[in-house]
Amino acid sequence: MEVWRGFNMIKKFVVGCFDDEKVLFPAIKNVRRAGYKIHDVYTPFPMHGLDHAIGIRETSLHTAGFIFGITGTATALTGMGWIFTKDWPLNIGGKPHFPLPAFIPITFELTVLFASLGMVWTFCYLCQMMPGVKKHHFHPRATDDLFVLVIECSAKTNESEVAEFLQRNGAMEVNVQEAETGWWFGRYDKEQKLYRYEEVGY
């Protein structure tokens, strides 16, 4: 059932819509317990504990932020150090050529600049968002008042069985859609942990 078109591929998805988060959370739990792969859950507002419930791994955005930050620190210090000691030494009020206290504010600014811009770009990459990138909308009311649970199908998945399963778990509307995944940089497949019974959940 997988059709390749360039780097992206067409996949089948079973889409279940919920109108209550009290129904959504147990449904997610049951879906994971049954072993279906959750593509994503689209909600009208940020929901506390949802990422934990879906079982996606912890984000690596902060590690990226740290690396971007120290890159900024290093850039500022080496840049200013080279300019004021090697390239164009100036006598400014009798201060040393490498006046560390005077460099600290600029070092701080560059650290923040690098970290923030780098993290925004990394975030866009991880979420596959960018101005101009087309994303498939599974349900128009996902930004309004519906919680949309999307399950990814493989070649072996029986869609009608999944749809029935979702309906049993309280979905008020279920349909099967074909959609293109990924984008021009390739894909960021969310690693999903299998549900364990002893897991403290929601």
Next chain:
Amino acid sequence: MNNHFVIPGGYKKWTTGLMIVGVVTLLAAIIFLHPLAGNKGDNVLGTRFWAVLLQNSMYWLMLVNTAMFFMCITTVAMGGWQVAFRRITEAISSVVPVMAVIMLIVILSIVFGHRYDIYPWLDRNAVAADKVLRGKSGFLNPTFYTGASIVTLGLWWFIGKKIRQFSLESDQHGPMDFETGKRWINKNVAWGAFFIVVYGLSVGSTMPWLWLMSIDAHWFSTMYSWYTFASTFVSGIALITIFVIYFKNKGELEYVTHEHLHDLGKFIFAFSIFWAYLWFSQYMLIWYSNQPEETKYFIDRIGTARHVGAYKGLFFFNLIVNFVCPILLLMKKGPKRNYTFMTFMCVMIIFGHWIDFYQMVMPGTVKNHPHMSWYEFGIPVGFVGLIMWSVARYLSKVPLLQKNHPFLKESIIHHT
């Protein structure tokens, strides 16, 4: 869970031991350091006696007072997450009166004993001959100093007592209904806001000028009070965290989880950076403008290119232990949720800011004769013992959980 905390025998022995060490140190110091010999000649030992007492009584008083401030800011901001361990902060703030009395005895002895080796503005002849000190004498004089100190300490004691009372009164009745809860919270917010104003006007501006900055009477810095505030706030949070971890380890505080610890860790992390920011703001502007009357403060500590200052090592050690270590070690999520690691960091930060106060007080008083031996360590040991003893004593009398606080549920389900 016991409703009241039963102080373990070991804890009692330890705190009593620590307090005995403090008292014995004080007695030995009275015998060996000649505190009453006056400032005639080169009586460095007498100066050392009073300087160490001033440093420690100031530091530990501000540390315990921070607990009340922390409670007030979270109350005014409608923060519910701290309710699960609110009694611990109350217990710590209940030590304020004891510390205030000790502090008052120390500063009144200094002022009325005319220790102008501690506060140069106490010397009338020097003030009359000095244009700068004469200009400041409307502010730096024994009457204003004593009056402001007594009013400040009195207000801290009074408002703190009031807020602790509200908390204890809420235990008397059953769970509050909506209207009662609203009225109770509003009452707390009003008194909390009052305390914040008093705290801002005392710790945030005037009192560090009088108590600490006037040691270097010629020098001035508009950053100084903020710097002192940041120093005491971060170490105060560290003290709260240590007690929270201790009681959690004892099997009390069943609703406190590593989520609460994580938030306390965030406070310590953020305010360590805030402290460093103020440290740097004070240092950099003085370094940059290079005015002799301002640079004197740092020359007394670091020295100059030709002459190494007596406090140079301590000065930079201060920066490493209070800024570099917390920012690097507490940056990740894991360490902030680890009880053992947080205990280590909190002890380190309290020690680090104690060093910070040491290098605030000593260069202006004992000048080039810094000591770091039995007396300097014995006195803080006594204070630590006193704080531990008083906190446990308070908590053995009242329930460890404020069970009727309207925000209790918010604290139980708290999730960072």
